[in-house]
Amino acid sequence: MTAAATNSGKKGQQMRFDIKTAGPAIALILLCIIGYLLNPAFLSEGNLANLLTRSAFIGIIAIGATFVITAGGIDLSVGSMAAAIAGVMIIIMNSAVETFGGGVTTVLIGAGSSILLGLGAGWVNGILTTKGKIEAFIVTLGTMGIYRSLVTYFADGGTLSLDFAVRGTYRPIYYDSFIGLPIPVWVFAVVSVLGWLLLNRTAFGRYCTAIGSNEAVAVYSAIKVDRIKTMTYVIQGLCVSLATIIYVPRLGSASASTGVMWELEAIAAVIIGGTVLKGGYGRVGGTILGALILTTIGNILNFTDIISNYLNGTMQGLIIIIAVWLQRGDWGSARRKKT
Amino acid sequence: MKPIMTLGAIALTGALAFSGATAQERSIKIGVSYPTPTHAWAAGMNWHAEQAEIRLEALYPDVDLILINSPDPSAQASALEDLVSIHQIDALVVLPFESEPLTDPVLNVKKSGALITVVDRGLSLPGIEDIYVAGNNPELGRVSAVYMKTRLKEGDNIVVLRGIPTLIDNERYDAFMAEIEGSGINVLDQKHANWNRDDGFEVMQDFLSRFPDIDAVWAQDDDIAIGVVAALKQAGRDGNGMFVVGGAGMKETIKSIMDGDELIPVDVLYPPSMIATAMDVTVAAFKSNGPVAGRYILGATLITPENAEAFYFPDSPF
Incomplete structure (x- = not known):
């Protein structure tokens, strides 16, 4: 936030500051109004619950991506990583059923292995970028292909399905509610709060911002750049594994088509939220709104038949660009200069 | 020659x-x-x-x-x-x-x-x-529509989930709509679910929020149908004679047809x-x-409990 304020100069400070922070929220509110006008059922309790639950996957992953991008990195592997972790989780739980039955133990084993895999996969991305001195784009492009083909291989080209003995125990993680909100939404909320605290209230968060602003200066400031950057990928991996833990009970399956394009949706959510793609400035709150905006667009398009199905991608693209332009455009300060 | x-x-x-x-x-x-x-x-x-x-x-x-x-x-x-x-x-x-x-x-x-x-x-x-x-892609659409007509009456409502926008999808959809035409069955809307379970789930959730009265679903594909069924069960709208018609001939689907599943009673073969x-x-x-x-x-054979056994390959990954 301080970075944004200093960037925008003294004169237009108040004006630009407001637009920057409020941009994604305004965009989301506008979308909701459009959705309601198209069909009042958009604001029904059921649809809002669906919307929030759906946002949880991309949202949780995008919170991890906020750290990676703030520290000047990028992670293209998250979608494939989610698919691979989901696949391995299903395999592990299916074999655990034989020894432990379909109870809580099996689900805990599955969730535990998911977290270990996520941390490990993130660490690999981090180490290859920092110690291996390979650009993050290339490292994660590589691991993206590796994880995607691994899940295809594990599934023998088909679909991995969770044993029906475990489904009964595991299903509530996605479908049940706690004090009126679906459990995935709670997970999303907790991850959001922790992410916000970590980025805005800890030394680690400040180091991420510093590295993203200027890595060379961060090195001279005695920041352990490699370690911090690796940690951002580990956080990303952890977020992917959490998202996977709530994704698997939804349909109980994983295949090569699981998590396709999630990496781009996560990056889009982060950027719509106001984080700068080249690093140095990150906003967890914005990321959450970004994830909600992306899910809402898809939801609204399903609620209307005014727009041809073939143009769904066009609508999504336009809204993403407009949402970012609302915050970045020079129109705010230009008008001020004239007066 | x-x-x-x-x-x-x-x-x-x-x-x-x-x-x-x-x-x-x-x-x-x-x-x-x-x-x-x-x-x-x-x-x-x-x-x-x-x-x-x-x-x-x-x-x-x-x-x-x-x-x-x-x-x-x-x-x-x-x-x-x-x-x-x-x-x-x-x-x-x-x-x-x-x-x-x-x-x-x-x-x-x-x-x-x-x-x-x-x-x-x-x-x-x-x-x-x-x-x-x-x-036979057009035949897959037509056979699905013929089955719909045997189960539904005039004034009943269906929704359609389509595949990835391609020639194959168009052939199936156009033939389905041509057969449905004149039957009095209302097609409330159609959206692409990309032959994918997750998209099938989300599109169906939105259809369920949007339309309070749906009598049947044409999912065109067995993967989409799995997502559709999960959404129906979540919303508690899997009863009252609701049924889903998929397509392709996935072994799990064929198995459940053999077992007499009422939600997915038939499948249409694209082998x-x-x-x-x-x-x-x-x-x-x-x-x-x-x-x-x-x-x-x-042929785009209609797979029913009577003939399902002939299309069931338990060792195949599909």
Whole structure:
């Protein structure tokens, strides 16, 4: 936030500051109004619950991506990583059923292995970028292909399905509610709060911002750049594994088509939220709104038949660009200069 | 032209088979080329191709089937060149990755004198293939609509989930709509669910929020149908005679039809085993005493509890 304020100069400070922070929220509110006008059922309790639950996957992953991008990195592997972790989780739980039955133990084993895999996969991305001195784009492009083909291989080209003995125990993680909100939404909320605290209230968060602003200066400031950057990928991996833990009970399956394009949706959510793609400035709150905006667009398009199905991608693209332009455009300060 | 060629091939291989039989060699070499499986239907196809290879080679000691799968169109083009130059194939069974980039490579194989069987996806130029084996996309849509009409009455509402926007999807959808027309059944809306479980789930959730009265769902595909069923169960709207019609012939779906599932009571076949049919027909070109060149369009059979057993392959990945 301080970075944004200093960037925008003294004169237009108040004006630009407001637009920057409020941009994604305004965009989301506008979308909701459009959705309601198209069909009042958009604001029904059921649809809002669906919307929030759906946002949880991309949202949780995008919170991890906020750290990676703030520290000047990028992670293209998250979608494939989610698919691979989901696949391995299903395999592990299916074999655990034989020894432990379909109870809580099996689900805990599955969730535990998911977290270990996520941390490990993130660490690999981090180490290859920092110690291996390979650009993050290339490292994660590589691991993206590796994880995607691994899940295809594990599934023998088909679909991995969770044993029906475990489904009964595991299903509530996605479908049940706690004090009126679906459990995935709670997970999303907790991850959001922790992410916000970590980025805005800890030394680690400040180091991420510093590295993203200027890595060379961060090195001279005695920041352990490699370690911090690796940690951002580990956080990303952890977020992917959490998202996977709530994704698997939804349909109980994983295949090569699981998590396709999630990496781009996560990056889009982060950027719509106001984080700068080249690093140095990150906003967890914005990321959450970004994830909600992306899910809402898809939801609204399903609620209307005014727009041809073939143009769904066009609508999504336009809204993403407009949402970012609302915050970045020079129109705010230009008008001020004239007066 | 074609019969002469086939006859020539039969005469040639007859001679080869004779010499081969004495030397215990597999002299009829048939290349089978298809895309590397990246989704369940293609994995099922791969499995059926491997099964057909084992079965046909056991049946005919002189037949050698060479299976090659390729990850992209240019790799498939190279694979076709290798089949000619290294294996000197007598026939090619090919499921082209894409029509355009593979038309020339297949034409080159034909110029080497091999018999050409094209599966599922046609080439850009007519007349290259001697044998064509494919499923029937318009018929899949029509058969689904005919079933809908037997279960629904005038004024009932359905929603349609479509695949990935492609020619295949359009053919299925247009034929479905043409058959539904005039029946009085309302198609409330149609959205693309990309032959994908997750998209099927989300699109169906939104349909359920948007339309309070839905009597049936045409999901077009078994993967979409799985997502649709999860959404119906979540919303508690899986009762009251609600039913979902998918398509393709996934083993889990067929199993549940055999078990008398009421939510997915039938399925419409678009068989991954069509590659095996193509291999059978191609081998028959060398073995049969009747002519086999021509177009084989497989039926989009309605799979019901009565006939489901015939389409159930528990060992296949699909």
